Amino acid sequence: MLRSADVEIRLLDTKIADPDRPLIGTRWVVDTIITGDAASSVPSGVQAYLTFAHGGASFSGSTGCASIGGTTQLRGDRILFPAVLPSPRPCAGEQAVMDSAVTRTLLGEVTYRIDGQRLTLTGPSGNGLGLRAAG
Numbered sequence: 001m002l003r004s005a006d007v008e009i010r011l012l013d014t015k016i017a018d019p020d021r022p023l024i025g026t027r028w029v030v031d032t033i034i035t036g037d038a039a040s041s042v043p044s045g046v047q048a049y050l051t052f053a054h055g056g057a058s059f060s061g062s063t064g065c066a067s068i069g070g071t072t073q074l075r076g077d078r079i080l081f082p083a084v085l086p087s088p089r090p091c092a093g094e095q096a097v098m099d100s101a102v103t104r105t106l107l108g109e110v111t112y113r114i115d116g117q118r119l120t121l122t123g124p125s126g127n128g129l130g131l132r133a134a135g
Contacts, residue, residue, distance in 0.1 A: 020114045021133040023074075024052045028119050030064070032130030033101040039130065043094035048102050050131065052079075064098035065091035068106075077113065079121075081106045105129050 002009040030048040033040050042048070048064035056074035059081075060067070066088075073080040084106045091099040105123040113120045122128035 019116070021117055021119075023112065023114060023119070024056050026119075027051050027134045028131035029134045030098070030102065030129050030131050033098075034120075034122070034128035034130060035101075036126050043097050046094050046098045048098050048129075049134070063091070063095075063102040065095035066099060068102070075109070077111055079110050079112055081108065081110060101127070101129065 028050045046064040050061035052059045059072050060069040070084045111122045117133040119131040
């Protein structure tokens, strides 16, 4: 707490004010595409999301163009995506950009970090996604 004659400021620990959301059961919406050291916003009007279920053993979602899902294995701060099963729907334009960003990240062992309502996924190639908890 900081106090002067006219003002009082109380600081609250971030982990109390904005606690980490659970990986499992939260709908995570992609809002950032990470390519190496660069981050960019998602294409306008395209929404991709992921939801992890069954104790982290599976996931479902959308690439912004196609439905995806498959099995996962949680290993500490890593998620193993042994098989991502996209829908056969072809993607074009802005949807193809998002589809590519999502599918190239969810390959093999992906590092994850949760900070409040933010989830960051980083694939083995350094490409990744920034997601926010929805709802």
